[in-house]
Amino acid sequence: MRGPSRLLGALALTCSLLGLHGCASMQAEQTRALLAQPPADIPSQAVLSGTPFFPQSELQCGPAALATVMQSAGVRITPDDLTRSVFLPGRKGSLQIDMLAAPRRHGVISTRIEPSLTALMHEVAAGHPVVVLLNLGLAIYPVWHYAVVIGYDLPSGEVLMRSGTTELQRLPLYTFEYTWARSGQWGFVVLPPDxxxxxxxxxxxxxxxxxxxxxxxPQQAVSAYRTALQRWPHNLVMSLGLGNALMAAGDARGAADVLAGAAREHDSAAAWNxxxxxHLKLGEREAALSAAEHAVKRAQxxxxxxxxxxxxTLxxxxxxLSGK
Known part of the structure; x- marks a missing residue:
């Protein structure tokens, strides 16, 4: 897990962002580069105005941010529904690992984004609000806070967020980069499997x-893997995942087709196995024997x-075979 392994939720949104802005100008290389040469493949402005808003109660930035992106992904849920699974009273906040895990229990997938401002803006331009982890305090007194980026405005040099009790917070890119950098620019999106x-x-x-x-x-897993393999058709891990998901869904023939391709392309012991x-499930015993022998040989x-x-397996x- 990148970023802090132990995280506190926001203690309060009383940190002076004006004070941070002075420091930000010294550590905002990405912002300077972005404003000097904006990406040509996304618009200069974007805002996901239809993104839900849940004003957070004290310390509840984690559940509020999660409910925001999960509702955007089609899950009917509120911060109260998520509090038990992601909020730790003893730590007064939410851990990153729990933030990533909770959406997956509701049929949607949380995925880390690349740690850069450009990646963040590409997600927003694609219509995906992004949960980000910010430090609104100081290095010696961190104040961790989850917010949801819903837009950007390059001409004005701003990021737009759902944050705390503010439905539309505009934050200078320089300040945002500085506060986001403290978490290793940790952020993620939540999307349906397809x-x-x-x-x-x-x-x-x-x-x-x-x-x-x-x-x-199994059907959700099949959809998730098929969708990803359209972009990365040669990924062994996801090919194995699709094969296993098809088997679990009762489609042994589909699983055999996927796994045969992965086994031939990667000569993987796991794929052969x-x-x-x-093949055994399909009653194709000779084919099963050949694949099992390949698996043992490759493993050896x-x-x-x-x-x-x-x-x-062999x-x-x-x-x-001996009992046929």
Missing amino acids: QLPAASSETDVSDGRVTFERLAT NLAMA VAEPRWLDTAMG SEVRQT
């Missing part, structure tokens, strides 16, 4: 979907962590 972030890395998208699969229905199981040569599993296939 949508992708505009500015997340392949690794972050893969990680988000793998975690989502553990809590999702899972392909053997798919280059992927020893899969050897025990592959040997177990034994199961041989027992099935």
